[in-house]
Amino acid sequence: SYELTQPPSVSVSPGQTARITCSGDSLSKQYTYWYQQKSGQAPVLVIYKDTERPSGIPERFSGSSSGTLVTLTISGVQAEDEAHYYCQSADSSGTYEVVFGGGTKLTVL
Amino acid sequence: QVQLQESGPGLVKPSQTLSLTCTVSGGSISSDDYYWSWIRQHPGKGLQWIGYIFNSGSTYYNPSLKSRITISVDTSKNQFSLKLRSVTAADTAVYYCAEVRGENGMDVWGQGTTVTVSS
Numbered sequence: 001s002y003e004l005t006q007p008p009s010v011s012v013s014p015g016q017t018a019r020i021t022c023s024g025d026s027l028s029k030q031y032t033y034w035y036q037q038k039s040g041q042a043p044v045l046v047i048y049k050d051t052e053r054p055s056g057i058p059e060r061f062s063g064s065s066s067g068t069l070v071t072l073t074i075s076g077v078q079a080e081d082e083a084h085y086y087c088q089s090a091d092s093s094g095t096y097e098v099v100f101g102g103g104t105k106l107t108v109l
Numbered sequence: 110q111v112q113l114q115e116s117g118p119g120l121v122k123p124s125q126t127l128s129l130t131c132t133v134s135g136g137s138i139s140s141d142d143y144y145w146s147w148i149r150q151h152p153g154k155g156l157q158w159i160g161y162i163f164n165s166g167s168t169y170y171n172p173s174l175k176s177r178i179t180i181s182v183d184t185s186k187n188q189f190s191l192k193l194r195s196v197t198a199a200d201t202a203v204y205y206c207a208e209v210r211g212e213n214g215m216d217v218w219g220q221g222t223t224v225t226v227s228s
Binding site for chain 2: 086
């Protein structure tokens with residue numbers, strides 16, 4: 001089945017830039033979505049359609065895409081950004097199967 | 110603003126059927142702008158998509174669960190439901206329902222409900 005690959009963990013100091021990657025064969029053909037999940041809470045959509053930011057999401061969150069690699073960038077990381085981040089996309093073979101990446105734990109040092 | 114609330118038993122015996130309901134408030138489940146999804150999260154693990162349903166009644170399921178699941182909509186109650194048959198301990202998880210705003214992603218999630226499969 002289709003898979004999305006994320007690094008298990010990323011660590012940055014406050015004020016620095018965090019970059020979380022997601023790779024998958026179909027990412028050049030399907031949109032990618034990013035979700036933030038803080039401990040004990042439901043996920044929250046922070047980026048949709050590769051680069052769009054929902055209302056209410058801080059401008060420091062941005063997304064980019066290059067072929068089969070997409071990146072979530074958090075500029076000027078704050079302590080409150082410590083969370084798990086999941087990318088999500090869909091199989092491009094016509095099955096409509098939705099797939100999540102394994103998740104990346106962002107630690108703010 | 111749409112809100113979602115999952116409900117159902119927190120404990121299910123092995124081999125039985127897990128039944129969960131997601132109640133939609135603040136909006137109509139019949140809206141053509143949305144469709145509806147179930148996602149689960151095993152303890153300490155990542156997110157797993159279960160399936161989704163369109164207003165037309167069309168459903169799409171995770172291939173790994175397809176033989177055991179049914180997702181349905183009750184427009185009169187503004188609810189959609191998940192049934193997962195023949196559960197085992199491996200189905201113990203937090204189950205979330207979510208609104209999918211087309212290509213804009215899963216923009217509203219329920220708070221999640223914990224289901225434990227145990228005798």
